[in-house]
Amino acid sequence: MVNFTILAGGWTPFVVSYLFNSCTNSLTVLNQSPTGGNTSWISLHPTNKSILYAINEVSPVGALQSYTIDQDGALSGAIDTISTEGDRAAFTTALSTGQVAVVNYLGGNALVVPTKPEEPLEFLSSFTPVPFDAPISRPHMVLEHGNELFIPDIGANKVWRLVEDGAPGAFKVQGQIDEPAGYGPRHIAIRENMLYTLHEQRSALTQQEIPRPPNGTTGPLIANFNVTPPGLPEGALLGASEIVLAEASPTFPEPFIYVSNRNVGSALDPRGDAIAIFRVEPQLELVGYAFTGLLQVRSMALGGPENEFLVAAGEAGSGGTIVMRRTEGGRNLTIVARNTDVPTRTTFVWLD
DSSP: OEEEEEEOOSSSSSEEEEEEEETTTEEEEEEEEESSSOOOOEESSOOTTTEEEEEEEOOSSEEEEEEOOTTTSOOOSSSEEEOOOOSEEEEEETTTTTTEEEETTTTTTTEEEEETTTTEEEESOOOOOOOSSSSSOOOOOOOOEEEEEEETTTTTTTEEEEOOSSTTEEEEEEEEOOOOOOEEEEEEEEEEEEOOOOOOTTOOOOOOOEEOOOOOOOOOOOOEEEEEOOOOOOTTTTOOOOEEEEEHHHHHOEEEEEOOOOOSSSSSOOOEEEEEEOOOOSOOOEEEEEESEEEEEEEEEESSSGGOOOEEEEEEHHHHHHEEEEGGGEEEEEEEEEEOOOOOOEEEEOOO
């Protein structure tokens, strides 16, 4: 296969469909589909790639929507819409249970919305938001791991651990993993029993073992890396943003972690935001940086055979969307395509 369809949401009332051709290294816009306001995060149904879930990151109350996707990557009108019961919904992901998880960044809570078993496009109202007990709570992601949901919270400096409490839509906090004060955990990845946390406020990547639940403590950090690149101009201010994990495969014999920096300072780096590249085995090791020419990279996504490609964009500036190829066995990233028809994007999914 050489043609891949990629969907991209952003701080706009539409989702963009791109066609990436890996032979010609071209990235073109297929269409733009109208959606609710600020469709800043999207997620595919886990088994049916013709179903998309999207959040509207708006105030005072966000929304969760469902769509169908046609063969050209265009979206239907919203099939169903439901309130997220909180301010500025920042992330959504479809779970293996047929439920859809959402966090409200300014609402300080999370919710897990059941869908009809026979019709996953329709949401059920039988859910109860889960508030997080912290003076400041800024949850920013949900990661399903076993029977738990892990939720990093920038404001609380914790990774909350949720479990279902008797019925779909009913969840409770069964514990948390405390993170270093002032680090601001934003996004996470889990591999076996290891938690890799990307911290926005310190631009750090940490590694630690996942304690047995339930608990409210954490063991010592196994690794703690600053992820900012060298040679930044004076006045640059970086906050780490996204983490993606690529497992080993025949073409890429080692697992790697890629994390993005997001320059929100007054001085722009002419190289654009950097992606820090880490080997995972035998121990976490920073091996280099790849520069993107983008400003404020909020999201990245791996795709293609053996996750050969990585798509990214900035949430500011005019750098558009890029596709990078993993090279040197995964130790490097090379830009192979760029499209600037839509200047900014904040979230991606690969359909192919």
